[in-house]
Amino acid sequence: MIARMACGGVEGVDAFRVDIEVDFSRQGLPAFTLVGLAEGAVREARDRVFSALRASGFRLPPGRITVNMAPAGKKKAGTAYDLPLAVGLLAASGVIPHDNIQGWFLAGELSLTGHLKAVAGMLPVSILAGKEGARGFLVPEENAAEAAIVRDMPVYGLKTLGECVSFLLGKKELVPEVFSSAAATDGVTVCADFLEVKGQLAAKRALEIAAAGGHNVLLMGPPGSGKTMLAQRLPSILPPLSFEEALEVTKIYSVADLLASGSGLLQVRPFRSPHHTASEIALIGGGHSPRPGEVSLAHRGVLFLDELPEYKKQTLEVLRQPLEDGVVTISRAARTVTYPAACMLVAAMNPCPCGYAGDPLHECSCSAMQIARYRSRLSGPLLDRIDLHVEVPAVPYEDLQARSGGVSSATIRSRVVLARQRQEVRYAGKKCCCNAELAGSLLEEYCRLDAAGHALLENAMRRLALSARAYTRILRLARTIADLAGEEQILPEFLAEAIALRVLDRVMQ
Ligand SMILES: Nc1ncnc2c1ncn2[C@@H]1O[C@H](COP(=O)(O)OP(=O)(O)OP(=O)(O)O)[C@@H](O)[C@H]1O
Ligand SMILES: [Mg+2]
Ligand SMILES: [Zn+2]
Missing domain, CATH: 1.10.8 (Helicase, Ruva Protein; domain 3)
Known part of the structure; x- marks a missing residue:
């Protein structure tokens, strides 16, 4: 008997349909064959699946098992195929009637004890299941909130393989996961408020302008003047994410396996600050099984490069294309993957190696040569992408003493939103969406x-x-x-x- 289970594989930030066909035959010597370009973790699924089946109290009769993962031409990686494979084996050997598995999408990793574990990329697979008109989507409990962002079909979160089988057999009722935008946690950024930044009126005004036009910014000032503090608060004055944008961001975190367990739609603009020693792959993405890099994790949010002159020139060069195009394309031997990467760049630097050039209170100990060399480390082409240069001087004592920093992020944001709306109207139908473009x-x-x-x-x-x-x-x-x-x-x-x-x-x- 052949059973066919539907699930999905992830490529870039989208999913493609994978059908797992399980053929079970009592004739011949017991054997297990897996075909269909399965990579490491998928090949090992067999051991996890058999242990999980045994631990959940299912005994398969001896027989020849052939599993085909279609389309055979696409690589399958990861552990999400465990659950559909286990259920497929039960269906092929007659434990679950075929009608009961028809139309369901399944995904999840199995532990040896039969418990379900969260996997990466469930949001794209859920979107696919919705498009394919699935009857429902069965996922590990921890992925349920994420999968339920798609409201095209019921999504059920499961704890164990046994629970999944009882449900498919109609022996157990489950409540579908409900999408709730209010309950959505972000798990990525805790956004601080501009109220906490004392003084620095000019810098705040500059960041408001940057946010209003989508301009990239360079902050320049002595150590401790609050450059990092200011940059971290930029997401709080950018317009709120639209549902579409939030979906894009959440998909990226989903495939990067960076969504906190039980987390749903991300609703805070991301803020990423990769260290200057970060590799090119960490910044723009890639690797053996490609992953989104920092530019993509900052999509629709802020990419903060602190101590800009410390970055290797080569590293900054690779950021140029994504910053220009808003997407990164990673070419690997067999395929090309594209990740979104539309982020605002905020860079910070000291004015000189010692940090105090131009500071009225400290003497700068650098020679003119040293300062020139330090600044020449900035990559010209990257500077070309930066519209604003802002001085962030040391905060005077009177300002630090002030009770509050003046205007709240919410107030600034409302002004930014109005300015963005003007741009939207002006550029409607044009190849441009904000002034920075x-x-x-x-x-x-x-x-x-x-x-x-x-x-x-x-x-x-x-x-x-x-x-x-x-x-x-x-x-x-x-x-x-x-x-x-x-x-x-x-x-x-x-x-x-x-x-x-x-x-x-x-x-x-
Ligand atoms: N304007 C300010 N209002 C309130 N606190 C401030 C302000 N500026 C700096 N601080 C305090 O000083 C600390 C250091 O600021 P921050 O790390 O942002 O400085 P920086 O300019 O990034 O320094 P560095 O060049 O060393 O990275 C902050 O955590 C904050 O506590
Ligand atoms: Mg800093
Ligand atoms: Zn100096």
């Missing part, structure tokens, strides 16, 4: 200056010897500042503020 003809069209604006910018460019690179960035920033002010026209005062947000253009020359 303005380029070419769109930049010309939407960043028109009046005569006073032209005069101001021309004067500043000459006086500060600004480059063409700086020019487009200043226009984009001025556009965002105008949007925050609710103005369609870019007024000279907006340009002036934008010019001030390009610190490096001045100090580096």
